[in-house]
Amino acid sequence: LPEVGKGDSVGRLLTERFQFEDGDVLVVAQKIISKSEGRVVSLAEVTPGAEAVELASRSEKDSRLVQLILDESRSVLRVRPGLIIVEDRRGWVCANAGIDRSNVLQRDCNSLEDEWVCLLPADPDESARRLREDIMAETGKQVGVIINDSHGRAWRDGTVGVAIGAAGITVKSDRRGAHDRHGYVLQHTIIGTADELAAAGSLLMGQAAEGVPVVVIRGVSATGEGTAAELQRPKELDLFR
């Protein structure tokens, strides 16, 4: 793909380059959706408030970036040098409200000397729904769309791709009540299918240098109607906040 900028139709960029089939699952990097939606901000235009200045000191981060993190969050969960973990406006528990400084310089930026950052899409499930509809309008094909991002985990090192937006996808596969091969009734198995698809896509995307922002998964049976928001654990069931 070329560099994506504000106003670009990601759906058209994709359909011009790829023959979709019914049932294809697109895993799309959050960043190109954000850029197409103009969710790019110059730090030079941000004025940090008192809370951001204090939190910047504790986290050893740029106070302007911290202001954006606060603007994009419902609550701050943990802070240590180099790390701010929040519940973001969309309900995701993640570092820095998903705001990323890499791979942001682009044709919308006026000057290479400014520092630009990329915010998450305002409503990634809605972004996924629109992209799915755009592809259907262009091609007549019914595809599933996952918008993925890389998240850290509570007890495991390393980031993995997760779904922050989804449309036309089986987000969770509820296996409760199904039988195993011996007739035993499975009791507690709800699989985070969209997150497994997101991780598989992330594996192929690599990061940054490779520049692969979209992966198409074909041959997997994952058509459905879920949204990524369904992967958010209700706070009252959360044992680790």
Added chain:
Amino acid sequence: LPEVGKGDSVGRLLTERFQFEDGDVLVVAQKIISKSEGRVVSLAEVTPGAEAVELASRSEKDSRLVQLILDESRSVLRVRPGLIIVEDRRGWVCANAGIDRSNVLQRDCNSLEDEWVCLLPADPDESARRLREDIMAETGKQVGVIINDSHGRAWRDGTVGVAIGAAGITVKSDRRGAHDRHGYVLQHTIIGTADELAAAGSLLMGQAAEGVPVVVIRGVSATGEGTAAELQRPKELDLFR
């Protein structure tokens, strides 16, 4: 694969059925490794102690199962009805110390009326190393091996496949110091590559009814020397325990 029982060589079962190539990554379900290692226990032979009885009451679980969970754990982190989250003997934070009741009836079991459960391999990294060596001995091919299991997450609903054992694999891809497409130096990106591979494998394994215990990932560049234990976050860096 046929039903796997104690003493079976998983390596031979696989090499008899599949032509491996150098660089293949095998994602192998924990359960067939556990069964081959005889890590199957009849609840009828377990006598719960006082701690297990108390914890069984709080978690509404079978006290014999809870005794096994305690035996397999370093510490209990959270309890609620239907759920016991522990740090297991291997260092994994997971539900029920990874002990599973499904898909366990097998030729090693004497009676269908007993209730059998399956424990995790005692040392999954070592199990992976042995399987990798067995395949090399049989075929001369250098493969990577991941033993996966399905884990819940702190803030996300649904389980995903993760790596609990690994050999011959790039477990974490450290992108710190790499440059993005615009020359920006990536600062905090360590990718949990083995977990993304495990999730991709898990996606195809489905669960139980499908009975696909091994997935081969070909064409991905993931050869390395890591162990899954490297994915355990050091407790002093853990913000959520």
